[in-house]
Amino acid sequence: MFLKLYRILVFLLCLNVVYSDICTNTTSIRCDCKEYTNIQTHLPTFFADCSSRFLTELPENINDGLNVIDFSINAIETLDANKRPLNSEDLEELIFGYNNISHVDVNFFQNLPNLKKLDLSNNFISSLENSEIFEKLPHLARLDLSFNSFKTLPDFIFNPLVKLTHLDISYNYMGAYLTQSKTVLEKMLCLTPNLTHLHMDGLGIKELPAGYFDGFNNLKDLSLADNEFTLIPAVPYSVEQLDLSGNKLSFVSANYLNYHSLKVLKLNRMVTLTVIPHYAFYNLFALEKLFITDCPNLKEFSELAFDVLSKDIDHHIKVLSLARNGLNSLNESYKYLFRKMEHVDLTLNPWVCDCNILWLQNFALEFFRSHEIRCHYPSELRLKKILELQPSDVKDCYPAIYGKKSHRVLIVVLSMTVVVLCGLIFYLLRYPIKGLSGKHRISPNSPYGLTSTEEQ
Numbered sequence: 001m002f003l004k005l006y007r008i009l010v011f012l013l014c015l016n017v018v019y020s021d022i023c024t025n026t027t028s029i030r031c032d033c034k035e036y037t038n039i040q041t042h043l044p045t046f047f048a049d050c051s052s053r054f055l056t057e058l059p060e061n062i063n064d065g066l067n068v069i070d071f072s073i074n075a076i077e078t079l080d081a082n083k084r085p086l087n088s089e090d091l092e093e094l095i096f097g098y099n100n101i102s103h104v105d106v107n108f109f110q111n112l113p114n115l116k117k118l119d120l121s122n123n124f125i126s127s128l129e130n131s132e133i134f135e136k137l138p139h140l141a142r143l144d145l146s147f148n149s150f151k152t153l154p155d156f157i158f159n160p161l162v163k164l165t166h167l168d169i170s171y172n173y174m175g176a177y178l179t180q181s182k183t184v185l186e187k188m189l190c191l192t193p194n195l196t197h198l199h200m201d202g203l204g205i206k207e208l209p210a211g212y213f214d215g216f217n218n219l220k221d222l223s224l225a226d227n228e229f230t231l232i233p234a235v236p237y238s239v240e241q242l243d244l245s246g247n248k249l250s251f252v253s254a255n256y257l258n259y260h261s262l263k264v265l266k267l268n269r270m271v272t273l274t275v276i277p278h279y280a281f282y283n284l285f286a287l288e289k290l291f292i293t294d295c296p297n298l299k300e301f302s303e304l305a306f307d308v309l310s311k312d313i314d315h316h317i318k319v320l321s322l323a324r325n326g327l328n329s330l331n332e333s334y335k336y337l338f339r340k341m342e343h344v345d346l347t348l349n350p351w352v353c354d355c356n357i358l359w360l361q362n363f364a365l366e367f368f369r370s371h372e373i374r375c376h377y378p379s380e381l382r383l384k385k386i387l388e389l390q391p392s393d394v395k396d397c398y399p400a401i402y403g404k405k406s407h408r409v410l411i412v413v414l415s416m417t418v419v420v421l422c423g424l425i426f427y428l429l430r431y432p433i434k435g436l437s438g439k440h441r442i443s444p445n446s447p448y449g450l451t452s453t454e455e456q
């Protein structure tokens with residue numbers, strides 16, 4: 001409370017006053033400092049942007065008062081509490097991404113009791129001394145260790161971080177360490193069920209021990225991209241967003257994709273994927289966004305991938321991206337899906353331009369970058385925009401369309417003929433003789449024969 005009052009006071013009294021030495025010209029570097037209102041807390045936040053300043057070490061005299069400091073894109077090599085200690089009650093976010101950090105002193109984070117977010121990504125850290133390193137960070141909610149050189153982490157390392165919700169350990173060398181038993185996350189790393197976002201991309205993982213995510217019932221965003229999975233691994237039932245891109249999946253099926261909360265699924269960048277079979281996404285009741293892009297060998301996308309599509313069924317899917325695959329065609333039944341979507345991307349596939357593709361022309365407005373939806377076969381139509389195909393381009397099927405039109409014309413012509421004929425008959429009955437010359441034979445017995453007798 002006192003902290004809040006203090007901050008508001010500072011905000012009111014010193015609107016344009018600098019809050020820390022690193023915001024002035026008195027030090028060798030000068031960061032860009034500003035204040036803004038935190039959207040969540042509605043408190044004024046004091047931010048120092050010290051990125052891209054060729055720093056090789058932390059500046060001296062970082063005083064209290066700053067809430068967020070961004071040291072990204074510098075050349076800092078160590079975080080050492082003895083050389084450059086960092087003490088601040090106010091600091092909530094600390095960003096060290098894209099530096100040359102290879103060593104982090106175990107005491108470095110001892111005096112930052114309110115730190116909520118720490119980004120150490122894109123450095124050269126290969127190990128942390130022991131689990132005391134995060135001991136004094138009870139409020140840390142987001143931790144990014146991605147793009148480093150970790151092979152292992154100290155046992156119980158995340159034990160003090162009971163509030164940790166976001167963890168990114170992607171692109172390290174921890175595959176073997178992380179898959180040695182099914183309880184690594186829970187018992188060795190001591191992650192809690194409070195975890196909601198976990199990114200484990202690029203770790204060389206082939207498979208996960210059964211029950212690997214047991215207990216992580218709040219996990220909503222899970223990324224396992226750029227690993228070596230050949231089968232879709234079992235993930236928590238709570239997951240809403242799942243990224244399996246860049247793996248070696250060849251088989252996608254409803255048995256493995258049985259997550260009723262899943263809203264966003266990404267299956268991009270897989271040369272092994274050739275077919276999306278019937279009912280592959282049938283069990284994803286909540287699916288809103290599906291991304292399957294950059295799978296050059298994906299030739300077939302079943303007309304039943306979601307289920308039978310018809311105009312009477314309402315679909316929840318809002319975004320479908322099938323860009324840069326090897327698809328030749330897409331069944332016309334997808335028109336029922338496309339009618340109400342926010343984003344459909346079919347660009348840069350080798351579409352076959354025949355009668356079966358012309359239905360796409362009805363969705364010119366729905367398609368993302370529709371000018372990139374082009375024919376690949378037959379060769380004389382290569383690179384032609386599908387939405388601009390003319391009757392003369394696809395000869396064999398446009399006549400069929402015209403056929404229907406000519407039927408309509410025929411019906412109109414026939415009806416008119418009938419009307420004219422009726423009129424004629426009526427006319428003939430009403431004014432039988434006058435209009436007709438003697439060319440017409442009339443029976444001698446006819447009551448209308450009178451005038452014709454002249455001829456005889």
Ligand SMILES: *[C@@H]1O[C@H](CO)[C@@H](O)[C@H](O)[C@H]1NC(C)=O
Pocket residue numbers: 025
């Ligand atoms: C601080 O340094 C910048 C550029 O180096 C200069 O433009 C500015 O006038 C200096 N401000 C003060 C208060 O010296």
Ligand SMILES: *[C@@H]1O[C@H](CO)[C@@H](O)[C@H](O)[C@H]1NC(C)=O
Pocket residue numbers: 162163192193194
């Ligand atoms: C989850 O976080 C809350 C604080 O937000 C904490 O009190 C609780 O102990 C945490 N749960 C576990 C299992 O650590």
Ligand SMILES: *[C@@H]1O[C@H](CO)[C@@H](O)[C@H](O)[C@H]1NC(C)=O
Pocket residue numbers: 303331332333356
């Ligand atoms: C689309 O799918 C339906 C249902 O399986 C099938 O009858 C039809 O022939 C398919 N159309 C094309 C052009 O492949």
